[in-house]
Amino acid sequence: MSGRTVRLYEIANARSGDKGNRLNIALVCRDPAHYAAIARQVTAERVAAAFAGRKPSRVVRYDLPKLAAFNFVLDDVLEGGVNASLGLDGHGKSLSYVLLDIPVEIVNEPRAAVVGAVHAT
Amino acid sequence: MADRMATRVAIGGAAGFAGDRTDAAGPLVKALAQFAGPRFLMFETLAERTLALSQLERRRDPQTGFNPALDRFVGPVLATCLRERIRIIGNFGAANPRAAAARILALAQVQGLPVPRIAVVEGDDLAGVLSAQQLAARETGGAILHDASEIIAANVYLGAGEIAQALNEGADIVVTGRVADSALALGPLMHAFGWRADDWDRLAAGTLAGHLLECGSQVTGGYFADPPYKAVPEMAELGYPIAEIEAGGGMVITKPAGTGGRVDRATVIEQLLYEIHDPAAYLAPDVVLDVTDVAVEEIGPDRVRVTGARGRPAPPTLKATVCVDGGVLGEAEISYAGANAAARARLAAATIQERMRSRAPDLVVRTDAIGVVSVLGSNASAPDWPAEARDVRLRFAAQSHDSVAVERLLDEVEALYCAGPAGGSGVRRRLTPRLASASCLIERTFVSPRVTMLEHDPEKWVPVFGKRSCSNKAGGGA
Numbered sequence: 001m002s003g004r005t006v007r008l009y010e011i012a013n014a015r016s017g018d019k020g021n022r023l024n025i026a027l028v029c030r031d032p033a034h035y036a037a038i039a040r041q042v043t044a045e046r047v048a049a050a051f052a053g054r055k056p057s058r059v060v061r062y063d064l065p066k067l068a069a070f071n072f073v074l075d076d077v078l079e080g081g082v083n084a085s086l087g088l089d090g091h092g093k094s095l096s097y098v099l100l101d102i103p104v105e106i107v108n109e110p111r112a113a114v115v116g117a118v119h120a121t
Numbered sequence: 122m123a124d125r126m127a128t129r130v131a132i133g134g135a136a137g138f139a140g141d142r143t144d145a146a147g148p149l150v151k152a153l154a155q156f157a158g159p160r161f162l163m164f165e166t167l168a169e170r171t172l173a174l175s176q177l178e179r180r181r182d183p184q185t186g187f188n189p190a191l192d193r194f195v196g197p198v199l200a201t202c203l204r205e206r207i208r209i210i211g212n213f214g215a216a217n218p219r220a221a222a223a224r225i226l227a228l229a230q231v232q233g234l235p236v237p238r239i240a241v242v243e244g245d246d247l248a249g250v251l252s253a254q255q256l257a258a259r260e261t262g263g264a265i266l267h268d269a270s271e272i273i274a275a276n277v278y279l280g281a282g283e284i285a286q287a288l289n290e291g292a293d294i295v296v297t298g299r300v301a302d303s304a305l306a307l308g309p310l311m312h313a314f315g316w317r318a319d320d321w322d323r324l325a326a327g328t329l330a331g332h333l334l335e336c337g338s339q340v341t342g343g344y345f346a347d348p349p350y351k352a353v354p355e356m357a358e359l360g361y362p363i364a365e366i367e368a369g370g371g372m373v374i375t376k377p378a379g380t381g382g383r384v385d386r387a388t389v390i391e392q393l394l395y396e397i398h399d400p401a402a403y404l405a406p407d408v409v410l411d412v413t414d415v416a417v418e419e420i421g422p423d424r425v426r427v428t429g430a431r432g433r434p435a436p437p438t439l440k441a442t443v444c445v446d447g448g449v450l451g452e453a454e455i456s457y458a459g460a461n462a463a464a465r466a467r468l469a470a471a472t473i474q475e476r477m478r479s480r481a482p483d484l485v486v487r488t489d490a491i492g493v494v495s496v497l498g499s500n501a502s503a504p505d506w507p508a509e510a511r512d513v514r515l516r517f518a519a520q521s522h523d524s525v526a527v528e529r530l531l532d533e534v535e536a537l538y539c540a541g542p543a544g545g546s547g548v549r550r551r552l553t554p555r556l557a558s559a560s561c562l563i564e565r566t567f568v569s570p571r572v573t574m575l576e577h578d579p580e581k582w583v584p585v586f587g588k589r590s591c592s593n594k595a596g597g598g599a
Contacts, residue, residue, distance in 0.1 A: 009350060013387055017396030020262070020560065026394030028387065053499055062400050065388050073398050079500055083170060083274060083447060083558045086487040086518040096315045098497070 003107050009100035012038065016096040021081040023074045023092045025099050032068035034106055039063065039070070041104045047072050049114065050102055051095075054079070126368065131156040132306050132330065133583025134362045136164040136194060136211075137337030139171050143193035145337060145361040150198045152363060152377035154205040159313045162202060164194055164211035165335045172299055173274035173444035173556045175215035186217030187224065188403065196228050203234055210284055210305050214296040218243060218432045222575055237294050240287035244570035245299035246305045247275040247441060251567060259561040266559050269445035274419050274557060275562050277441040280406030281327070282310025282318065283570045290574055299442070302344030304580040306364065314368045315398060324408035325432030326370030329415070332403075333374055333392055333427070337361050340374060340392040341423075355381025371428045373420065384423040393417070395426075401430050403417060403431075404440070409433040438562040447555035450520045451527035453534035454491070456547040457513045463506055466513040467543040472541060473517055478531050481526040489516040516549075520555060528552065 008014070008027070011034050016025040028040070029092050048059040054077035057091070062071040082090035133149035136142075146162060153160040166188045179186025188194070191213050202209055214221040218241040247256070256275055257266035266272075276299035285308045287295045295308070309326035310316060316323045333340050338359045346353040353359075359379025366372040376384055393412060397403050403410040411431040418426045457466040470488045477486050489495035491514040493506035506513065519530050525588050531550040538548060 009347070011393055013345075013347075013351060015344065015391045015395055019396060019398070020558075022398070023548070024394075024396060024398055026391060026397075028390050028394070030387065053497070064394070064400055067417060069390055069394060071394050071397060071400055081558075083556055084520070085443075085498065086450075086485070086500055087498065087521060088489065088491075089514070094496050095256060 003105035005103050005105050007100065008038070008042070008102050008104060009097070011104075011106065012100065014096035014100050015080070016093050018078060018081060018091045018093065021076050023077050025072045025074070025096050027070045027072065027099060029068040035056060035065065035068045037106050038104060042070070042102060046102065047074070047099060050118045051077055052097055125398065126315050127159045128160045128368050129365060130310060130313045131158060131160045131365050132309060132334060133160075133162045133236045133333030134165070134337050134340075134364070135162050136166050137335065137339055137343075138168050139166040139188055139190065139531070140165070141337050143190055144197070145359075146194065146198045148377040148380050149361050149363065149370050150207060151192075152168060153207050154367070159309070159387060160205075160207045161309040162198070162207050162209050163309075163334060164209070164213055165302045165305055165337070165578060166190075166194070167212040167215055167299060167302075169442050169558055170444070170556055172215055172276050172442070173558070175217070175275040176444075177348050179216045186221050187215045187221035188213035191221055191224055192228060194310060195225060196232075199225070199228055200232055200234055202552060203229070203237055206293075206470060208288060208292070208309070209294045210297070210309060212297045212300055212302070214298045214300065218298050219575070222294075225294060225296070226401055226575075238292050239294045239575050240290065240292035241286060241298060241575065242279065242281075242283040242295060242297040242570065243294065243573065244568060245276045245279050245297075247277055247563070247567070248272070249277065251563070254410045256441075256544065256561050260443070261562055265557050266443060266561075273444045273446065275443040275561075277439045278406055279439075279568070280304050280435075281307035281311055282407070283572045285311035287572045287574070288312035290572070292574065296371045300537055301331075302335035303328045303405055305336050305405050305406065306331030307407060310366055311331075318407070319434070320436060321408055321432030322430065323370045323432070324414065324428040325410045326372065326407055327366070328403075328405045328410045328432075329393075329412065329427065329430040330364045330366050332410075333389065334362050334364055336392060338382060339395065340388055341376045341384050342388055345388055345391060351387070353381070353383055353422075373425065374427060375423055376426045384425055385419055386425060387419050389417050389425045389427065395507045404436050406434055406439055407435050409436060430470050437508065438564055439568055441561045441563050442558055443528065443561055444556045444558045446522070447557035448520055448522035449524045449527050450518065450553045450555045451531050451551070452516065452518045452553075453531045453550040454514055454516045455534055455537055455541070457515070457542070457545055459544070462513050463508050463510040465544060466506070466510075466515050468542045469515055469537055469545060472537070473530075473533055477530060481523075483527050484519050484521055484526045484530065486516045486524070486530060489518070490514070491516055524552070
């Protein structure tokens with residue numbers, strides 16, 4: 001298979017949210033054609049490794065094939081959460097872009113860079 | 122009964138948190154007025170900590186404790202909402218829904234409007250219902266409440282039933298404290314469609330509508346832009362969302378014409394999964410929502426159809442957020458810039474750590490280098506910044522119930538002005554009281570939600586609020 005390596009942010013969207021000391025990151029393929037490649041490569045173990053600095057106690061990936069999306073739930077990565085963290089981003093809402101930095105190999109080229117332009121004016 | 126039931130309902134989501142844009146409701150109200158069918162405007166302004174902060178406000182002044190931006194959220198649209206029968210549902214009542222209701226009545230009077238029918242939903246406040254020990258026994262995934270002597274706020278997430286009841290009784294405006302965010306939409310839908318409390322798939326659809334609306338613009342292009350990969354037109358004038366929901370549970374997410382932002386599969390799916398853990402089991406007070414079979418389809422410009430929400434019976438317990446004193450957070454910053462800035466900043470950081478180790482050995486002191494490594498660092502790791510850094514802002518932070526130790530840290534950072542490395546400047550220091558929060562699961566038998574339609578005379582509404590707390594002496598619920 002002759003593929004090309006891209007960072008996730010070139011082919012996928014992500015948004016994170018917090019509940020206490022738990023972070024969730026939704027990862028959404030811009031092109032459903034990339035779903036299988038991401039499912040194969042962006043495993044819970046790989047995401048745990050990307051967040052190793054925060055020592056997650058557990059990482060779970062939920063698959064949503066109908067939406068070409070995944071939901072990662074990372075436990076105990078927010079240094080106590082928004083009410084206890086000494087850090088500047090206690091919510092961890094900037095951390096979706098740590099996930100989007102992960103490199104993946106794809107065979108289908110990404111769609112045009114600006115998505116959703118169909119309905120934008 | 123069925124013949125007066127609506128076939129389609131529109132709900133606008135005018136706010137996603139207490140600090141959201143206060144002028145978002147204007148375009149929503151204009152669009153809702155054109156909608157043929159029952160229409161509602163919801164304001165979600167109550168994040169986890171907001172309510173505890175409101176409770177502290179109310180202790181200082183019994184007439185406060187509701188969202189301080191209430192006038193700016195509701196004032197500009199009140200006349201149109203009352204004239205067009207766009208009914209308002211908001212959790213901006215926070216720790217004091219009656220005072221918020223009185224404030225809305227005053228706004229109506231000042232504007233010369235007809236007297237609105239205002240309902241308050243109460244019963245979320247567990248003060249006097251469960252003691253600190255009883256709450257501690259119900260804490261999930263932590264032990265924050267174990268040693269807490271005094272509870273600052275304990276509020277359970279109520280469901281949609283009382284909001285629906287208030288609307289059934291003719292309320293123009295429903296003011297709540299803590300309810301599930303999604304209940305602000307589910308309540309109007311149960312009212313308008315007559316959905317039964319065990320019609321799980323429809324309750325799930327209403328919960329999904331609420332979930333998509335509850336963060337305001339996060340479904341219409343807010344919190345989304347990432348140029349050049351994700352473009353959002355007219356960020357400065359984002360339109361906030363409208364959900365048009367059918368009696369069967371299908372819905373269309375859209376936004377007012379002539380506003381900025383975008384509504385498409387990408388924006389809707391990001392919000393659909395926001396703050397969800399297991400997508401097959403999103404727990405709400407009224408239903409367990411399963412989104413794994415949801416379909417999201419673009420049907421026109423800025424119009425997305427969402428179908429396929431499934432529901433299962435509501436969980437046996439209700440979630441409560443309980444806040445206790447978390448001590449103080451101290452933060453102090455100082456800048457080093459220009460030639461050799463990194464080496465001087467590194468020496469400053471080492472100096473602070475060394476002095477604090479001997480003078481407040483139990484205090485964990487975090488060091489960040491803003492602009493180099495701050496968000497991505499951790500308490501454990503000292504920043505490792507590149508030697509070429511020319512503009513380093515050091516930040517130190519510590520939190521403790523020992524405020525003397527925390528203030529000592531701030532003093533030490535300030536002392537770097539003279540006793541630190543060369544060229545340090547721009548010290549800022551701040552001490553912030555902190556709240557620690559815990560989640561508890563509460564049996565429904567302890568929770569008695571209630572609706573009160575308020576008299577037209579506000580003097581009758583606002584009882585004398587004493588200083589209250591559910592300290593460990595206030596038990597008796599069990």
